[in-house]
Amino acid sequence: MIYRILKFLIAIGIRLYYGEIRVKNKHNLPSNGPLIIILNHPNTLMDAWVVGMICKQPIYYMAKATLFDSKLKLKLLRGLNMIPINRQGEGKIEGVDNDDSLSECYKVLSEGKTLLIFPEGTSYKERVLRKLKTGTARIALETEKRNEGKLGLKVVAIGLNYSAQEKFRSNILIDIDKPRGVTDYLEEYKKDSITASRKLTSQFRTRLEKVLLTTETTEEEELVESIYKVINSRYVKSKDRKKGVQGEVTQMKEIKNRIDEIKILQPWIIEEIRIKIKSINWKLEKMHIRADFLDRKFRSAMFFRQLFSSVIFILIALPIAFFGIIHNILQYLLSDWLIPKLSTDVEYYAPLAVLVGLVIYPLSYTSFLFLGHYLFDLRFFGLMIYLFIMPISGLFAYWFFKYLRHISYKWQYMFLMVDRKDTMSDLQQEKARLKDLIFDT
Template identity: 30%
Template sequence: MLYALLKFIYRLGLLVFFRRFETRNRHLMPSEGPLLVVCNHPNTFMDPVVTASLLRQQVYFIAKSTVFGSGLQRWLLRKMHLIPISRPEDNHGQPLQNEEAFAASFEALQQGKTLLIFPEGNSFNQRRLRKIKTGAARIALGAAAAHGPELNIRILPVGLNYSAPTRFRSDVFVNVGEPIAVSDFAAAYRDDGPAAVLALTEEIRQRLEALMVHTPTDAEDELVRQIEDIYKVQLSAMIPTAAPAHEHDFLLTRAIVKSINHFSQVAPERVAALRESIGSYQRQLKRLRLQDALLGKGSKAVFWQSIGGVLLLALGLPLYLYGLLHNYVPYTIPSKVAQAATKEEEWHAPVMLTVGMFTFPLFYALCAWLLSVWLSETDVGLVLYLFSLPLSGFFTLGYWNMLQRTQAHWVLLRLFFTRQDVVEQLRRQRKQIIAGLEQARLEYLQQPN
């Protein structure tokens, strides 16, 4: 009962927290076990919430033992279907005591349940798959060996791809892969258990890497993001595809990563020069408070869009103030709590999601109660008032984004009239960068597969 209630609440929370929540190949998700779901782990508690929300059946989570306290906390986590497992880094050189966790996992799979595990062991806010541990393979093969081939255990790889893991109203793209039949490794496990575990672990690693954006280093990830900012829209227009927009974005990013890996091997000095030119260009944009997308527009387009933005802002100001009045407090509390609760950036999003699921309903209820007391509003009026609060909140967020875009337009217009030489220099620099990227794209496409 507790699990079903929390799942319903978190599903609603995810719809609000993410601007886009897209899933590829959801039809590959089995609706029953025995099933072991394996995912990459870039966003701490948000990852199991996102993944479990897509599965119809109840999910049992294998989590590090350090999140389990004692007494009420331990009881509550077990009611939420968490199974504690010890890791070497948590035991400080002491022997691991995971017999109970493995026995519980074997029993759950034997009963046809679904387990969720993050084989990296730790969560890192990075677009890469770290070295994965053998626990998932050991659980799957151990359960299959204990209960026979008729158990038909499958491993479902799921890639989680966040546009900005810690930011409210960002995007998440869930990429579901083909299930792995554990029975394919059963014979090898009987002959040589450790070797079969390593083979299945490697298969899991390869499947997960294919389902996510994987950048080997932070420096490379930064370069990929810089290229996306400058070139991705143009690249997307040149490469039409029948894939949905979210899937198209994912494929383009992976193509950028793959091409950078290629040129890093065959022409590292060229990659270094590109990194320097893009870095210099973006530092100038930041200093002048400009946006790259605006430099691709003509002065007339920027002028008329600036005028249009001001008019829309003026018309929407009353509704913006209404939304700000009713949403500022519940909107800011979650971020303040997250910053106070932990310095680890990976935990900010799940903390904000959890706190926000309480602050908004409670604050809205308080506003409705005050309105009923002061104005003796009717039931119909209160319902309409409550309905307007979240809608005005979304409007306020959109208004704020429009305000920032309009400010950027006016900054560029001011530079047109006061420092046109700087604008032209930036445009030439941008054009040279795009020309270099286009040349690299053509050369890369000519490479043999």
């Protein structure tokens, strides 16, 4: 009961916090067990919540024992289907025994339920897929062994690709691989459990890399992201390119694959790419425009019409945005102030924002409802409409300020194209040369 209530509330929080949440190949996710879900782990608690949100069946989670450091937490988290495990180097938590926890995992899977495990073990905000622990493979193979290989246990790999995991209204692509059994390794496991577990773990890694945008190092990650930010453009049409977060991940994979090829065939070009990226970004910052504006076609009459229409829209939309600010700004600022005090780790920012928001926003909205009833004598239907409008107007206000920033870039671009056309032309050519250097080398 507690699990279902919290799943519902957290799902609301996730959908409000993130913008686009796209699930790719959802048909690959079984709706019943016995099933082990493996996934990458860049965003602490949020990773488990996101997968729990898209799964119909209840999920059991393996979690580090340090989360269960009091009797109250132990009781609460156990009610949320969380199974504690003492990790090497973190000491032992009273009341947590690894043998008992592993036995519970075998039992959960043998009963046809679903178990979620993070084979990396720890959470890091990066696209580097770290070394996988062999524990997941051992649990899968031991469960099949105890059921004489007749259980039909499946393992499904899920890749969580965040555009900017800690940022409000950023996007997520959830990519799901086909479920596979583990019995091919069972006979070897009976003879040599260590070797069989390592081989299965290697397969897990290959499957996770298939559904993820991964890099070998954080330096490579920074290079791929910096290239994407410069060459990506909403103003370049492509029939083959998908829209939204799926298109973003696809394009970044293409960049990553191309960088890998260049490193092998022409490694000296990598430094030239870094220099060009740095030069373009420096000029863009000085000019106060975005990189994608370099791909816009400029016609002064069209720009003036667009800007005039934008001014009219801003004047009309301003009261709605102001309403949203009044009803949401205090909660937003309070959350922004409180979360860094609760944890300095960026990996905890998004889950803490959702948890804090689930407390602060309902309390503040309830206060506004009381004021609405007291000051304006609003009745049930009026209060329900008021309650519905408050969060919607808050999201609109957030979008509205992003729109104002976009218009400011558009104004700046127009002035630059009129007053410094040659400089803009040089910068456009520099961006074109960067593309040629990466994709036509």
